[in-house]
Amino acid sequence: MTRAFDMLVIGAGPAGLCAALRLNQLGHHVLLVERSQRWPRPQIGEALTPGVRNIIDYLDANEALESVPILAGKPARVRWASEAVETVAHDGAVVERAAFDAALLRLVLARGVEVLRPASLTQVDGTPGAWRVQIVTPDGLRNAEAHVLLDARGRQSRREPQRLHAPRLSTVWAETAMEPLAPHADFATRVEALGDGWMWGAALPGGRYRVMFTFDPSTRDDAPEREPESVLRNACARSALFQSMAGLPWCGPPRMCVSTPYVDTLSWQDGRIKLGDAAFALDPISSSGVEKAMRFSLQAAIAINTWCRASDASERELAQRFYESRLVESAARHFAWSAGYYGQAWCAESPFWRRRSTPALTPGTAAMSSLGDDAAARVDIMTRALRAELAHASSIRPLPNEPVPPLPLHSPIRFARATGIVVMPCATGDRVTAHPALQHPSLDHPVAFWNGVALFPLLDMLTRATHPLELIAFLCRSMEAAKARQLLEWLWSKRVVEPAVFGANTCPTS
Numbered sequence: 001m002t003r004a005f006d007m008l009v010i011g012a013g014p015a016g017l018c019a020a021l022r023l024n025q026l027g028h029h030v031l032l033v034e035r036s037q038r039w040p041r042p043q044i045g046e047a048l049t050p051g052v053r054n055i056i057d058y059l060d061a062n063e064a065l066e067s068v069p070i071l072a073g074k075p076a077r078v079r080w081a082s083e084a085v086e087t088v089a090h091d092g093a094v095v096e097r098a099a100f101d102a103a104l105l106r107l108v109l110a111r112g113v114e115v116l117r118p119a120s121l122t123q124v125d126g127t128p129g130a131w132r133v134q135i136v137t138p139d140g141l142r143n144a145e146a147h148v149l150l151d152a153r154g155r156q157s158r159r160e161p162q163r164l165h166a167p168r169l170s171t172v173w174a175e176t177a178m179e180p181l182a183p184h185a186d187f188a189t190r191v192e193a194l195g196d197g198w199m200w201g202a203a204l205p206g207g208r209y210r211v212m213f214t215f216d217p218s219t220r221d222d223a224p225e226r227e228p229e230s231v232l233r234n235a236c237a238r239s240a241l242f243q244s245m246a247g248l249p250w251c252g253p254p255r256m257c258v259s260t261p262y263v264d265t266l267s268w269q270d271g272r273i274k275l276g277d278a279a280f281a282l283d284p285i286s287s288s289g290v291e292k293a294m295r296f297s298l299q300a301a302i303a304i305n306t307w308c309r310a311s312d313a314s315e316r317e318l319a320q321r322f323y324e325s326r327l328v329e330s331a332a333r334h335f336a337w338s339a340g341y342y343g344q345a346w347c348a349e350s351p352f353w354r355r356r357s358t359p360a361l362t363p364g365t366a367a368m369s370s371l372g373d374d375a376a377a378r379v380d381i382m383t384r385a386l387r388a389e390l391a392h393a394s395s396i397r398p399l400p401n402e403p404v405p406p407l408p409l410h411s412p413i414r415f416a417r418a419t420g421i422v423v424m425p426c427a428t429g430d431r432v433t434a435h436p437a438l439q440h441p442s443l444d445h446p447v448a449f450w451n452g453v454a455l456f457p458l459l460d461m462l463t464r465a466t467h468p469l470e471l472i473a474f475l476c477r478s479m480e481a482a483k484a485r486q487l488l489e490w491l492w493s494k495r496v497v498e499p500a501v502f503g504a505n506t507c508p509t510s
């Protein structure tokens with residue numbers, strides 16, 4: 001028997017689980033397939049950035065996650081910008097990842113998503129919008145149909161010609177038991193730059209301490225010490241913060257994985273859409289992979305919802321553009337941020353750090369010839385968009401820290417010369433719609449909404465000299481006067497508007 005679904009999500013990590021929850025909430029019939037035999041299955045990536053909390057709230061998943069072991073409020077000891085050790089407050093949390101993913105999977109089931117585990121796809125055919133898949137389960141083969149296939153399989157080591165990579169990285173890690181009274185027992189999170197890589201350590205729920213070393217594997221290809229055990233021990237012995245752990249027994253053999261950041265330029269193709277690490281994998285330095293995977297899934301769910309319910313081809317194209325613009329912006333910003341962070345290390349002049357402090361995305365070694373012409377053209381467009389966004393993100397400088405004069409309420413203002421207007425796809429409610437947005441060097445990206453307020457009603461008025469009081473009176477038709485004034489003050493503080501000097505300002509470019 002063939003079962004029909006709207007969505008087939010492959011992979012029950014944070015990306016797949018989040019997409020399943022959101023698409024189910026939007027009324028789609030979802031099937032989730034997870035291959036792990038063992039469940040809850042162990043997973044790296046336990047440190048959660050504070051933004052995960054908002055996503056959990058948004059998904060109404062707090063109750064479901066109540067039982068997940070969590071450690072929060074531990075300070076961090078950091079040796080990064082200088083060789084001296086600093087202690088800083090740390091507002092993230094460390095969870096038991098296996099329990100976190102398992103609790104979300106229980107919620108997915110409780111909300112009505114169908115789940116097959118352990119299960120994996122053996123065959124995919126059909127056409128975009130009408131996929132037919134064969135799924136192997138312990139009870140035999142199942143057949144299913146789905147409009148959209150969502151690939152949330154996580155980091156994939158298979159080489160894909162369409163991937164762009166940052167310089168190579170590998171990570172080795174192990175855990176040691178924390179003896180509360182032992183001299184090395186310091187439950188603080190530790191982050192340390194070494195000449196040839198960086199170390200990270202954190203207490204995990206359950207009395208273990210994770211030690212991790214991230215390095216360039218190409219410098220060790222011929223080195224005598226390249227076994228995970230000796231790489232990790234050696235790094236601990238050379239470090240200031242982890243030295244006391246160099247001789248401790250590990251709870252199990254150290255494990256090693258590829259951690260090179262990458263972005264897949266063909267993440268949206270013919271109703272096959274990638275989420276989370278399958279679309280782009282971050283440098284572990286940010287400890288924000290889980291948040292990024294979940295946030296991107298929420299944005300992708302809106303694009304997918306729009307694509308499925310679109311009334312015409314232009315709306316479908318808008319949905320894809322929205323997804324791709326989020327992917328380009330999120331990936332490029334992260335690559336730029338990581339490069340900036342590598343550049344701050346006390347040892348930033350050594351080769352490991354120099355290579356990583358200049359943001360660059362390079363194609364892998366897999367042959368592009370295996371892609372068809374259309375796919376190759378798409379790769380080219382996305383590559384150019386990613387490189388442009390990377391250059392833009394790397395050039396963003398904060399506004400000079402000069403005091404901003406108060407907004408002149410009694411003399412006219414208008415858009416500054418550098419302000420432009422672009423039309424871009426935005427998420428409004430459950431759908432992607434096109435909106436005019438403001439562009440200005442002081443804005444990180446084009447802005448169509450300010451605190452949930454669409455800016456477009458103002459655009460026409462601000463292309464000509466207008467008195468702020470007149471603008472506030474106009475805005476008061478849809479918001480309170482105080483909020484209207486705050487909006488104008490925000491535009492003013494960002495230098496998006498300026499005093500109207502007759503004959504000097506020009507209209508914004510679109």
Ligand SMILES: Cc1cc2nc3c(=O)[nH]c(=O)nc-3n(C[C@H](O)[C@H](O)[C@H](O)COP(=O)(O)OP(=O)(O)OC[C@H]3O[C@@H](n4cnc5c(N)ncnc54)[C@H](O)[C@@H]3O)c2cc1C
Pocket residue numbers: 010011012013014015016033034035036043044045046047048049119120121152153154155171257258259275276277278282284287288289290291293
């Ligand atoms: C060394 C290292 C340290 C990290 N540390 C952190 C950290 O501290 N904090 C943080 O936020 N992030 C961290 N990350 C990143 C984080 O782990 C990932 O970004 C996050 O897990 C991505 O979620 P995901 O759902 O995309 O993929 P995953 O979490 O990898 O989930 C993918 C799921 O798909 C399943 N699957 C795979 N193939 C198939 C298949 N063929 N069929 C069915 N199911 C399949 C897998 O079993 C898995 O359950 C780290 C990453 C690395 C490499």
